[in-house]
Amino acid sequence: MKKVLVLAMFIAMFGGELFSQQVKVKDSEIIPEERNPALAFACSAIMPGLGQMYNNQSGAGVGIFVGFGIAMGIGISSDGYDQEDLQRGGFIIAGAVWLYSILDAVFTAESITKESREKKALLRRKNSELGYMFDNGSTLNLEPYMKGEAVGLNFSYSF
Numbered sequence: 001m002k003k004v005l006v007l008a009m010f011i012a013m014f015g016g017e018l019f020s021q022q023v024k025v026k027d028s029e030i031i032p033e034e035r036n037p038a039l040a041f042a043c044s045a046i047m048p049g050l051g052q053m054y055n056n057q058s059g060a061g062v063g064i065f066v067g068f069g070i071a072m073g074i075g076i077s078s079d080g081y082d083q084e085d086l087q088r089g090g091f092i093i094a095g096a097v098w099l100y101s102i103l104d105a106v107f108t109a110e111s112i113t114k115e116s117r118e119k120k121a122l123l124r125r126k127n128s129e130l131g132y133m134f135d136n137g138s139t140l141n142l143e144p145y146m147k148g149e150a151v152g153l154n155f156s157y158s159f
């Protein structure tokens with residue numbers, strides 16, 4: 001039974017790494033949608049893993065939910081005088097997974113929102129320049145140059 005507890009804890013903590021997958025998106029879809037940390041908190045408080053699903057981390061959400069379910073199952077099914085420690089351990093691990101789920105959802109939502117705002121600011125700054133971005137990621141920029149009485153254009157190409 002101790003092996004099952006360890007397995008439940010492993011799935012809860014690293015389930016997102018096991019089940020998640022990354023998909024390359026187009027340039028127009030790079031900016032993630034902002035997430036509300038309070039809503040992520042509420043979702044994870046209602047059900048472990050739901051906050052991760054709200055943050056578009058379905059693999060992590062499933063892993064946390066499965067780990068929580070296994071730990072709760074051990075806590076509930078372990079009745080009897082000789083299995084009291086196992087029962088207590090199951091409930092403690094389930095509580096730890098739930099707390100981890102809540103904290104992870106809130107901090108991830110904050111991180112996604114920060115990243116989204118930074119990328120939007122960068123996009124606004126890039127769009128304010130006179131330039132062009134090619135499909136391969138290289139850019140061609142023309143910027144006004146003024147220093148003293150000299151006036152001109154700065155030309156830059158990055159690849």
